[in-house]
Amino acid sequence: MAEMSLSVKNSFVRTEAFAYKIDGKLTNVLWSEYSDYLMLIISQLGTTGTVVCARKEKNIDGDDNYNLSTLMGKRDEPGIHYICKQISEMASSYNYERPILFSIALENHLPSTMKQVLSAIAQDNIWLMAIAAAKAARQRLNRPIGELLEDNDV
Structure with a gap:
C-alpha cells in the first residue's frame, strides 16, 4: 500500500517512513522508536x-483504558482522538505496551479519511517492526560503546 518507504536502521533511534495517497493527498507517516515510547507522525500538511500522548492503563475491572492527553494543538477535535485510540488499540493487539x-x-x-489512515497503518504492520526495533535496541545496549560507534560510522 505504501507508495514509498524509507528505513534508517544503523541508528540509536529506529525510524521508518512511508508515503501514501489518502483522499488524493500525499500523506507522510513516520515512526521513531525510542527507549520509552513510540513517536508516530501522520501529516498531509508538512x-x-x-500532538497527543496515548498511554494504556487498566481500569478497576482489569479492562484496557487509553488515557489520551492533547499536548499541543486542537483540543476539541474528536477525529484526532478517534485515530489515536484506534491506533493504540491496534498496537495493543500486537502486545505493544x-x-x-x-x-x-x-x-x-x-470519517472516510480516518478509515484510510487506519487502513494504511494496519497494512504496513508497523507494530511488528516497532517491537523488533525495541528488541534490537535492547541488544545494542549490551554491546561495548566502540562497537556501537563503528556500526553508526561516527
Whole structure:
C-alpha cells in the first residue's frame, strides 16, 4: 500500500517512513522508536499538527483504558482522538505496551479519511517492526560503546 518507504536502521533511534495517497493527498507517516515510547507522525500538511500522548492503563475491572492527553494543538477535535485510540488499540493487539506520542496534521477529519489512515497503518504492520526495533535496541545496549560507534560510522 505504501507508495514509498524509507528505513534508517544503523541508528540509536529506529525510524521508518512511508508515503501514501489518502483522499488524493500525499500523506507522510513516520515512526521513531525510542527507549520509552513510540513517536508516530501522520501529516498531509508538512507540519506537526496536533500532538497527543496515548498511554494504556487498566481500569478497576482489569479492562484496557487509553488515557489520551492533547499536548499541543486542537483540543476539541474528536477525529484526532478517534485515530489515536484506534491506533493504540491496534498496537495493543500486537502486545505493544509503550506510550505512543502522536503528531497528526490532516487536511480534513472526515470519517472516510480516518478509515484510510487506519487502513494504511494496519497494512504496513508497523507494530511488528516497532517491537523488533525495541528488541534490537535492547541488544545494542549490551554491546561495548566502540562497537556501537563503528556500526553508526561516527
